[in-house]
Amino acid sequence: MNEKPSFGxxxxxxxxxxxxxxxxxxxxxxxxxxxxxxxxxxIKKQDHNPNxxxxxxxxxxxxxxxxxxxxxxxxSDFLIFAIPSAFLKRxxxxxxxxxxxxxxxxxxxxxxxxxxxxxxxxxxxxHDVPMENIGVLTGPCHAEEVALERLSYLTIACLDEKxxxxxxxxxxxxxxxxxxxxxxxxxxxxxxxxNIYAIAAGIAHGLGYGDNFQSVLMSNAIREMKKFIKxxxxxxxxxxxxxxxxxxxxxxxxxxxxxxxFGNMIGKGYTVKSAQMEMSMIAEGYYxxxxxxxxxxxxxxxxxxxxxxxxxxxxxxxxxKVFKKLVDKLD
Amino acid sequence: MNEKPSFGxxxxxxxxxxxxxxxxxxxxxxxxxxxxxxxxxxIKKQDHNPNxxxxxxxxxxxxxxxxxxxxxxxxSDFLIFAIPSAFLKRxxxxxxxxxxxxxxxxxxxxxxxxxxxxxxxxxxxxHDVPMENIGVLTGPCHAEEVALERLSYLTIACLDEKxxxxxxxxxxxxxxxxxxxxxxxxxxxxxxxxNIYAIAAGIAHGLGYGDNFQSVLMSNAIREMKKFIKxxxxxxxxxxxxxxxxxxxxxxxxxxxxxxxFGNMIGKGYTVKSAQMEMSMIAEGYYxxxxxxxxxxxxxxxxxxxxxxxxxxxxxxxxxKVFKKLVDKLD
Numbered sequence: 192m193n194e195k196p197s198f199g200x201x202x203x204x205x206x207x208x209x210x211x212x213x214x215x216x217x218x219x220x221x222x223x224x225x226x227x228x229x230x231x232x233x234i235k236k237q238d239h240n241p242n243x244x245x246x247x248x249x250x251x252x253x254x255x256x257x258x259x260x261x262x263x264x265x266x267s268d269f270l271i272f273a274i275p276s277a278f279l280k281r282x283x284x285x286x287x288x289x290x291x292x293x294x295x296x297x298x299x300x301x302x303x304x305x306x307x308x309x310x311x312x313x314x315x316x317x318h319d320v321p322m323e324n325i326g327v328l329t330g331p332c333h334a335e336e337v338a339l340e341r342l343s344y345l346t347i348a349c350l351d352e353k354x355x356x357x358x359x360x361x362x363x364x365x366x367x368x369x370x371x372x373x374x375x376x377x378x379x380x381x382x383x384x385x386n387i388y389a390i391a392a393g394i395a396h397g398l399g400y401g402d403n404f405q406s407v408l409m410s411n412a413i414r415e416m417k418k419f420i421k422x423x424x425x426x427x428x429x430x431x432x433x434x435x436x437x438x439x440x441x442x443x444x445x446x447x448x449x450x451x452x453f454g455n456m457i458g459k460g461y462t463v464k465s466a467q468m469e470m471s472m473i474a475e476g477y478y479x480x481x482x483x484x485x486x487x488x489x490x491x492x493x494x495x496x497x498x499x500x501x502x503x504x505x506x507x508x509x510x511x512k513v514f515k516k517l518v519d520k521l522d
Numbered sequence: 523m524n525e526k527p528s529f530g531x532x533x534x535x536x537x538x539x540x541x542x543x544x545x546x547x548x549x550x551x552x553x554x555x556x557x558x559x560x561x562x563x564x565i566k567k568q569d570h571n572p573n574x575x576x577x578x579x580x581x582x583x584x585x586x587x588x589x590x591x592x593x594x595x596x597x598s599d600f601l602i603f604a605i606p607s608a609f610l611k612r613x614x615x616x617x618x619x620x621x622x623x624x625x626x627x628x629x630x631x632x633x634x635x636x637x638x639x640x641x642x643x644x645x646x647x648x649h650d651v652p653m654e655n656i657g658v659l660t661g662p663c664h665a666e667e668v669a670l671e672r673l674s675y676l677t678i679a680c681l682d683e684k685x686x687x688x689x690x691x692x693x694x695x696x697x698x699x700x701x702x703x704x705x706x707x708x709x710x711x712x713x714x715x716x717n718i719y720a721i722a723a724g725i726a727h728g729l730g731y732g733d734n735f736q737s738v739l740m741s742n743a744i745r746e747m748k749k750f751i752k753x754x755x756x757x758x759x760x761x762x763x764x765x766x767x768x769x770x771x772x773x774x775x776x777x778x779x780x781x782x783x784f785g786n787m788i789g790k791g792y793t794v795k796s797a798q799m800e801m802s803m804i805a806e807g808y809y810x811x812x813x814x815x816x817x818x819x820x821x822x823x824x825x826x827x828x829x830x831x832x833x834x835x836x837x838x839x840x841x842x843k844v845f846k847k848l849v850d851k852l853d
Contacts, residue, residue: 330734331734331737331738331741332734333732333733333734336732336733336734339732341730341731341732341734341735342731342732342734342735342849343732343734343735343738344734344735344738344852344853368849368853370853399672400672400673401664401667401670401672401673401674402664402667402772402775402776403661403662403663403664403667403672403673403674403675403772404672404673404674404675405771405772406662406764406767406768406769406771406772406775407662407674407675407764407768409767409768409771410662410762410763410764410767410768410771411764413762413767414760414762414763417762429745430762431741431744431745431748431761431762432741432745432853433737433738433741433742433853436737436740436741436744437737437738437740437741438737440736440737440740440741440771440775441733441734441736441737444733444737444771444775445733518673518699521675522675522699522701522763522764
């Protein structure tokens with residue numbers, strides 16, 4: 192790896208756009224891949240992403256934009272993936288350049304549906320990226336607030352903390368504070384699970400439960416998350432650190448979270464299908480609920496909230512009845 | 523104590539009114555003291571409290587209303603105090619009936635300013651109530667949602683868990699779930715400290731910090747609370763239980779919380795005095811900040827958030843500057 196490594200961002204959504212903005216504060220050049228030919232042309236001419244965080248103005252001299260993922264991968268030592276987990280496998284099928292000598296950070300916060308693996312494990316098992324080259328970039332962070340340059344804290348996790356520190360240095364700025372961690376598995380699972388809990392919060396809201404109950408739900412959710420992650424990867428961690436509890440709160444209490452919105456519609460009586468069509472966006476927690484439920488069949492952590500969300504989304508159970516039972520399991 | 527003990531509620535505000543409502547679900551009679559002669563007369567004639575939670579209709583046959591605290595105290599085996607901590611000492615000066623054989627629960631969530639003691643300790647040291655007769659009734663619970671009969675969880679703490687269970691049984695209903703605990707000191711301190719953190723959340727909001735930062739602030743607040751309470755009273759407790767974390771969240775994330783509102787005004791540039799006058803309500807966290815700060819001078823827990831709130835409220839420091847320093851201490 193060079194002294195001055197090159198960085199590439201994979202994805203054209205709001206989180207990808209926010210990450211490119213953060214990197215542009217510190218780097219002369221950022222490689223940026225997105226699928227949409229239209230969006231790339233628009234950014235080149237109009238200096239902003241037409242579809243996401245369009246208030247963010249780029250200096251296009253800093254951007255090496257491409258619609259070919261291979262161009263971006265080839266040019267980059269560090270890659271940050273920020274596309275929905277449901278599209279990851281398909282996107283990676285276009286790769287002809289190997290990933291095994293790249294440093295790959297996931298900013299995805301999802302489980303790859305086809306393999307039921309978190310993103311880091313997927314890169315490790317299917318693309319031979321060594322675990323010490325795999326990392327996680329996580330919040331608590333709404334991309335919209337990065338656009339507004341509101342103070343936000345990120346956690347950058349990598350088994351090789353040197354790599355985490357390097358990425359952290361290039362993401363930090365007046366409005367971004369970065370912390371590093373070696374808990375790659377735990378931070379990624381936290382980012383995945385919190386979306387399921389945000390769906391639960393949305394369902395509760397849709398069913399008419401109030402703020403008193405929401406706080407009990409979140410207090411149970413963080414305890415449940417702790418148990419789940421401990422079963423999956425036991426190590427010393429403080430579950431109340433920003434990357435776990437903070438990330439849960441910023442999503443669970445946000446009325447703008449897609450996952451919470453999706454849950455809210457389910458609570459209000461929409462079917463899963465109609466809620467998905469209505470939203471025309473991916474609620475990561477939908478896939479995460481199935482994967483987490485399946486993983487936990489083996490791990491056997493006590494996860495009444497995940498089970499409830501799974502029963503509603505995948506077994507067609509009545510949300511009102513499921514929550515009526517769930518509330519007796521909370522305290 | 524009788525098999526069927528009698529219950530009295532001290533206070534005429536919204537939380538007192540909510541507690542009386544909960545008890546009325548299970549008891550034939552509830553003794554209820556409030557200062558305002560007008561309010562008592564209004565309740566007797568119109569079946570609701572004119573000033574607080576006025577949507578709650580009482581069956582006045584169940585209420586033994588009084589403007590004389592001694593009448594209510596004399597008639598009750600269990601007393602639940604729900605008046606602002608700033609008025610407690612003055613109110614208790616009217617007592618001619620001793621309290622030492624009463625079971626006294628605090629629903630106050632404040633520190634008695636004159637003695638810098640939490641309410642339970644004040645009753646113990648100044649009114650000879652034995653510690654095993656002292657308890658805490660705590661949330662997470664907005665009184666307004668009790669009025670709407672929205673599902674809420676209470677924690678009832680007493681060193682003598684039998685007494686906690688007894689009160690819990692009389693508070694429980696379709697919409698109230700009670701949990702008992704023996705952590706009288708910890709739950710009361712949590713209820714006190716969370717108001718300081720709600721002020722901090724309000725100041726941050728007033729200064730223009732966003733949701734990303736709020737989640738980091740709350741994640742740091744719960745870790746700070748854990749350290750503080752551990753110094754004051756070390757015992758095995760899960761700080762993520764509803765009585766601690768849930769209570770912090772319901773207040774810190776509520777736009778209706780007086781403490782958050784008070785902080786918001788400070789963040790927007792009001793002086794402490796003008797914010798207090800504008801609100802014409804007691805923000806418990808204002809007194810709590812001073813008491814907690816003083817207590818911690820001896821205990822020496824690491825409490826950057828409490829220190830920041832204290833510096834702003836009591837040392838006239840500039841909120842913007844104080845928060846600029848605070849954010850570097852959070853992670």
